[in-house]
Amino acid sequence: MADFIAKTIEEGEMPSTQIIIPPIEHKEWKLFTDGASTSDGSGAGLMLVSPEEKEFTYALHFEFSTTNNEAEYEALLAGLRLARDLNIQHLKAFVNSLLVVNQVTGTFEARSPTIQQYLAKAKELIRQFTGFEIEHARRSQKKKADALSKLASITFAHSAKEVLVETLERRSIEAEEGNDLYPDEDNTWMKPIKDYLAYGLLPEDKGEARKIRIKAPSYKLQDGKLYRKSLLTPWLRCVGPSQATIIIQEMREGVCGFHAGLRSIVAKIMRLGY
Structure with missing residues (x-):
């Protein structure tokens, strides 16, 4: 920021x-996400691409343990929140996890209670966009987000300053207390x-x-x-x-x-x- x-x-x-x-009314932005859970830690990487092909990279480091699927959902939720806060109206998401894609589209059912909460949160955010598509990212499409997620899961001390890094202290599905830092x-x-x-x-x-x-x-x-x-x-x-x-x-x-x-x-x- x-x-x-x-x-x-x-x-x-x-x-x-x-x-x-400002909001983009008719042009489509692209979102690439990837989450990683390793023995050294968990993290996520995402990349927003503007209609003019300008790339905005973002990395998340989790201070809580996750499974690979949960890390993938955290990456998607972070990307959706970022796109929403930028007032992007039309978004096409390319997600590393085929399972997450199929659960969001309704092809697969989410059975785990935790994953059900993640899925519900994702659908809640998706409804805020005028247009939304989601696809499984091809290998060539996800290289940068994949690198960011693995970097964030281990350490971000050597991140380039062009990469925004945020640490999440709790899961995105946990309730948050409202706090308006700039009340009208x-x-x-x-x-x-x-x-x-x-x-x-x-x-x-x-x-x-x-x-x-x-x-x-x-x-x-x-x-x-x-x-x-x-x-x-x-x-x-x-x-x-x-x-x-x-x-x-x-x-x-x-x-x-x-x-x-x-x-x-x-x-x-x-x-x-x-």
Whole structure:
């Protein structure tokens, strides 16, 4: 995420926002996944390929033991979550495990209670895509994801910095406690735009109402959160002052604090008065 922010923010554009990828309405992305369980550990590798054939690689290291089938499901679930969070609408998945493919398509039945939970979670995520296909990956297609999964299952100390690595402390099928790190604030500059987009409400002042009508087409309300639209650049998650402060602190001192590109961006943000 740190690399993504550093590469995405163009020179001169420094809004106080959280960045996400815009949705792809008609173009298909490809997902390649592979899970590995060895005596040294378990892990998963996945690769997202954009319609323009740009590759995004990702590796997962599990701090819990898994069977090979469970590792394959963890890889698939991680890929589905990543694609969902990037607002990808059309996805074609190439999975290393023929068993997982046949269970997802309904050809084979999942008998193990644990695998049944994994299958249910996968179907839940799949329903969030406009279009979805799944196939068994051919040997030539799965080399990179296979290498990532084996690397993550043993160690990721020598991973190239272009590969994002995440450690999972618990299984994806275990219940998670909800925690919104960036809760929406009530009375900010966003409220009039939200009210207009959601309910058609406008301020009583005619001048302010006219401004909202002009601004509104540049924004979209999704799941109660406001995003600024863009055709050529990533969508921008709109945030209030307190949220912006939290994000800047994370960029400067938190999980991104040691990233050189982020430090330079934070310095510019501060100079511009955000």
